[in-house]
Amino acid sequence: SMRDDARARPRLEKHETHRRSLRTYLASVVRHVACGIWLTCMSLCVGAYSALHKRWPERFELRELARRRRVPWVYEYGLRREVLRTRVNAVRASSEKAQKEHLFVCIHGLAGTPDDLCAMEQRLVRDPRAAVYRVTCNAPFKSFDGVEAGATRIVDELKRVVVKFPGLKRLTVYGNSLGGIYARYAVALMYAEDGNVGTMLGLKPCTFLTTATPHLGVGPYGYFAVVPALARATWSKNLGGSIMELTLSDGHRRKSGQPLLVDMADPEVTEPLNFIGALGAFERRCAFANATNDFLVSYETASISPEYLDPALEHKWRTLESSRVVEEYEHDPDAEDAPLKQPSRDSSKIAFQRRMARGLKTLRWKHVNVAFPGFAPLAHNKICALQRTETMEKLFKEGEWCVDL
Template identity: 30%
Template sequence: MKLLLCSLLCSLLCSTGLAASAAPQKHLVVLVHGLSGTAADLGYLARRLEADASVRVLASGANEPFPRTLDGVDAGGARVADEVRQVASAYKTISFVGNSLGGLYARAALRELRDAAKDTFAGLTPAVFVTTAAPHLGARQTTYGPLAPLLRLLPSGVAIAKSARDAMLQTSAVADLSCCEALAALALFPKRRAYGSAAGDFMVPTASALFTAASSDELRAAGMRLGSEDAPENGAAYLIRELDGVDAQLPPAEAELAKALDSVGFERVMIEFESPGPLGTPFAHNKLVALERRPGPTASLIKYLELTADGRPVMDGLARYILEELAAF
């Protein structure tokens, strides 16, 4: 009998110790891919975040397959919101990382998810909101690739993909995210960060990702250079907390968007990749997030050329930042 009691007591103590050492998941971090993306795009960041037992990553797949990213910012954001609602009840806080067009999807999802009476999102407390290479000012300033200049020449009535018209500011979708309910929802997050590349982003230039007309030199001067653990090899990362005149020298529509976003308070992080040649480093848009893809022709190309591995230290730094902020909840 004594042996049996000892055995039961040992089992109880062991199980209690295990329960105490395994922190329950309480933080939901939603990763939102961009145009033609997949839920696997931010896989590297997801693995870094989920190394913390208190975090569960929802890698959004609501806007797969590719045609779903063509029907506009509002539609994409609504699908992300529906996806969040399905799992929200199990968690305490919610954070977002929106990549490229996914940054706009995430902002649109906030508007759908917010409970204005409680200042929560699907019942969850807002924690951290991050965008990476997101076209906050639209894509009219895009300098790389032949598509954007052609789209800029099209009249607003031409039936191109709704997402392209949104990005070219031919609709009110992006402006609507920078006012009223959408802006109020964004302001509820205690921490907000925007990442952008100093050069070489063929889709979303610095001005749009960091919503400022400041040059790379001005951003360097205004920022604090981060350590090598947060920056690409042979590159640099700068954290900018305060920036004056974000709307100066921007076209009027973009200037209004920049001023609205800056009003809620954002940290900006500018990433510089090694950039030989007059065009700078190509593929910075995908390098920034260490982009991954599921098996297929694109994935094979990226893996073979290792085009995106330079961004892993940047995502390491982003993961550390998010986890440090979540530890306060």
């Protein structure tokens, strides 16, 4: 009867809601366990490699010397993939002879290549006055030897670029993932070389942009939180200086006793480099973050928001029907804004992160947080539309709309 159906309907709806909640919970558990297992296996492989390196150091040293003698990344425009070279050349052709006034520097991340940021270059070279340069000096494995070493190489490379284009007047720096940390260190070096007077290599700083950059390091957030502490310690100590710095495990190696990223975010640190002063020299700063599905650089660290993200909000973003911008706002250091989130539990675990966020937010930032929904945590490479290989292009091409923003 109709009355019986009306009585049964709420029970059925409640039952269906419970089923959906259970499926969502189980899917989340599977995702976290899978990523945790992958990261743990990587840690064990790193530990095994380190043990072999200590057992037979002479063999590894000979291989390393042979690798370093090779000429790095000698491809046209830094592009190894022929399809990408064809695309870039087609866009460049219309503006190749124009006077270049604005240098756009694109810096890839850990174990990355110049190919990774080709989508951004295709967007930027539409302006005939733009000189777009993707750095090649850290590709692909030199990015493991520490932020300072990589940033120093970048500055040396950019000096040659500036000589090539004598009409340059303005500078924009874009860093993806670890490339954003490289960029922060490199601009501090250039700022210091120009005498801290507001220019960098004689150019006027315009825009500083990062995508999926771990400004607050990695470790307490996202999928890294489910990796056993011993495994995290193994790969942070054996994968090179860059990993130690990203995991804030390098304080014992520094004169200040503080991790590098902490010093880089401290407005009171002005010697030997004024990191915050260099960032402040730019007319604008913008940080793009993945709101969900980034298993390498979580929302909190990329968006410079140290409090843990509300799981219900993360689930809402992850289950959207399509990728989109979910948050866009400007942080004004002079305004007394109410906190966006409640203080997190386990506050001691994010003390460094809170301190870094306070330092970075003494400057004005524009924040754009994007969501690539779905089950697979592939957002880290979608946000830059990474197209290094044909397979990667199929997986990450979806992010081209984000690059066009």
